[in-house]
Structure formats: C-alpha cells, structure tokens
Amino acid sequence: MMIIMRHGATPTQVQKVIQRVEETYGLQTHVSQGKERTVIGLVGDIRRIIPDQLLRMEGVERLMPISRPYKLASREFIPQDASFTIGSATVGGDGLFIIAGPCSVESRSQMLETAHAVKEAGAHALRGGAFKPRTSPYSFQGLGEKGLELLAEAREATGLPVVTEVMSPDLVPLVASYADVLQIGARNMQNFALLTAAGKSGLPILLKRGPSATLDEFLLAAEYILSQGNRKVMLCERGIRTFETSTRNTTDINAIPVLKSHTYLPVILDPSHSTGHWEYVSAVARAGIAAGADGLIVEVHPHPEEALSDGQQSLKPQRFATLVKQVQQIAAAVGRRVPDFAGVTP
Ligand code: PEP
Ligand code: MN
Numbered sequence: 001m002m003i004i005m006r007h008g009a010t011p012t013q014v015q016k017v018i019q020r021v022e023e024t025y026g027l028q029t030h031v032s033q034g035k036e037r038t039v040i041g042l043v044g045d046i047r048r049i050i051p052d053q054l055l056r057m058e059g060v061e062r063l064m065p066i067s068r069p070y071k072l073a074s075r076e077f078i079p080q081d082a083s084f085t086i087g088s089a090t091v092g093g094d095g096l097f098i099i100a101g102p103c104s105v106e107s108r109s110q111m112l113e114t115a116h117a118v119k120e121a122g123a124h125a126l127r128g129g130a131f132k133p134r135t136s137p138y139s140f141q142g143l144g145e146k147g148l149e150l151l152a153e154a155r156e157a158t159g160l161p162v163v164t165e166v167m168s169p170d171l172v173p174l175v176a177s178y179a180d181v182l183q184i185g186a187r188n189m190q191n192f193a194l195l196t197a198a199g200k201s202g203l204p205i206l207l208k209r210g211p212s213a214t215l216d217e218f219l220l221a222a223e224y225i226l227s228q229g230n231r232k233v234m235l236c237e238r239g240i241r242t243f244e245t246s247t248r249n250t251t252d253i254n255a256i257p258v259l260k261s262h263t264y265l266p267v268i269l270d271p272s273h274s275t276g277h278w279e280y281v282s283a284v285a286r287a288g289i290a291a292g293a294d295g296l297i298v299e300v301h302p303h304p305e306e307a308l309s310d311g312q313q314s315l316k317p318q319r320f321a322t323l324v325k326q327v328q329q330i331a332a333a334v335g336r337r338v339p340d341f342a343g344v345t346p
Helices: 011-025 051-055 108-121 145-158 169-178 192-201 215-226 255-262 271-275 278-290 317-333
Strands: 002-005 028-033 038-043 060-064 084-086 089-091 097-101 125-127 162-165 181-184 205-208 233-237 267-269 295-299
Touching: 002 011, 011 028, 011 038, 011 051, 051 060, 089 097, 097 108, 097 317, 108 125, 108 145, 108 317, 125 145, 145 162, 145 169, 162 169, 169 181, 169 192, 181 192, 192 205, 192 215, 205 215, 215 233, 215 255, 233 255, 255 267, 267 278, 271 278, 271 295, 278 295, 278 317, 295 317
Parallel strands: 097 125, 097 295, 125 162, 162 181, 181 205, 205 233, 233 267, 267 295
Antiparallel strands: 002 038, 002 060, 028 038, 084 089
16 A cells, blocks of 8 residues: 655645554555655555555555565566665666576686676676575585685775675575675565565575566565565566476576566566576677667686586686676667676685
C-alpha cells in the first residue's frame, strides 16, 4: 500500500501521516520524495489500516495498493534508480560496472596475474570464488579461507574491490571480513536464511537469478535482503534452464528490460554462465549492455585450459580487453559510459 500525498503537501503533514502509520498501525514506512509529490510506502500487515482515517488526514490525496508481490524491490514503491558505491566505482546511474576474474581462486599467481590484467582492461571489480557451489561433490570445491586471503592480496595489489560467493549463513561473517561484495549464487537464490544473513552484513550483494526462477521469485528473493535494511542489491541475470542444449543456459535478455521496469535495483548480466562457452560470451555481453544492463560479470582466466572450474567459458585477458572496448562503444549508443577505474595505483 502507498499513500500518495497531495501536490504541495507540507513536511509537517507528511510527518503526521508517517507518525499515524507507524504508531497507530505499527507499520514501517518508506518515504519517496518525487519531483511532484511525496509517496509514503507502507511495509507490514496493512490489514490494520483504516483507510478512512488516513484519507481524512491533511495532505493525503489517495491510497494506492502495490500491484506486485514484492514491495521494497518495486519501482512503484521507489521510483528512482538505485545507485551506490563499491570501492571507488558507482553502480547504477549512467556508468556501467564491470566485474571480471576467474571462476575460482586457484593460486596466488593466477589471482595476481588476472587482477592486474582485468584492471588494465578496464574492470571495476575483481571476481573469484573461494567457496564454490559445484554440481558434483567430486569437483574442485574452492580454496576456502586461503582463497579469501588471495583475493584480499589481489585487492591490495590493484585496488580492485572483491566480489566473492558466500554459500551458507554461518560463513557470512568470515566471507564478509574479506569481501567488498557478497555474491549469492544461482543455486542459493531461495536460501532464505542466507539471504537474511547476507542482508544483515550490510555489504553490497550480487544476487544471482536461480536457473528456473521467475522474475517475481527473483525479486522476492531480493526483498529478503532489502527487508534487512540493506538496499545495496545488484540483480544478476545468469541464464535460465530451457530445452536448448547447445549452450549451458539460455540468456534471458528479456529479463533486463523487464527487471528495469519492475524494479529500481541495478541489473548485471553474467554472459559467462548464461552461455557456457567463451566463443559466445562477448556477443551476449554486448547484447546485454544494448538491452540496458547496468554492468557485467565476466569470467576471465589467463590460462583457461588449466582452469579448475569453468575454463570453457572463461575469456583470456586479451579478449576481455577487446570486449571492454566494444562495450564502451555500445554504452555510448545507449546513453551510458564505462568509467575509468579510479582505484589505488600500486
Ligand atoms: C559463479 O559465479 O562462478 C557461479 C557459480 O555462478 P552461478 O551461481 O550463477 O552458477
Ligand atoms: Mn563459474
């Protein structure tokens, strides 16, 4: 439910309405100050509201139900695009945010070589999994805390903020003590305890879409994080499972404009997992930017043939550098830009 205030309603009138809603009805409010008018969003059990009481208050124009199942994630609720900083870059707004790095952290030399290369190519953040969600229990599971230490060392060397996955609620404090952004993997999109714990950390979250999740389910997962008071959520489209077998997943390009319409949260495309083959990654990445994505997360490995996970979909640094140049041109065509990385120069 939203309370639409009249054009020209005074701050005192707005304040009185907020007070009534919070104190009398025990609901939480979220105030959105638009150019024309103020909108007060209500969170909680709205059955407690007596509409007539609110409608009689000074400055109130009308009450409007929120048509979507999620609230805090809804553009109806918060019309302005979100923007927040990660390291020295901004996500949201006209600048694109590019994350790159290997699927898994494997060794010090691999991490440092990749971090320097992706920074040189124009990335704004470094990715790398220390805890890996693998389909098979016999596959490489990640270096764990050692991997986190190597990520921190690569950040130290390059200034790039670090994006890394956390797989369970009990690991949130450990991973959060090293990471700049917590990644919640596709397989964990509906791990509600993890969403809540990650939300509580206060760190920015990269939330990946489940391979068979609808966009409503995806946004309801984001709602769990937002409801912890953490508004720094990036939504990541990483491909969905369809009948097509010639690629690992099917990139749901539609999801980008649909999400941009239904929510104000930034949308990041992962063309590596959505295609599963390095040959297709750049084409799909370009399509994502043209479709309005706010950024990319791309797997890059200096020696993909030696990678312990996802080598087949990893770009070599040189190809990634070419992709960033192409993205700069596409960005310009759609009114965006790729900001220079303004991190620490070692
Ligand atoms: C990854 O980013 O390496 C990963 C495991 O992604 P997803 O959760 O999208 O499969
Ligand atoms: Mn991967």
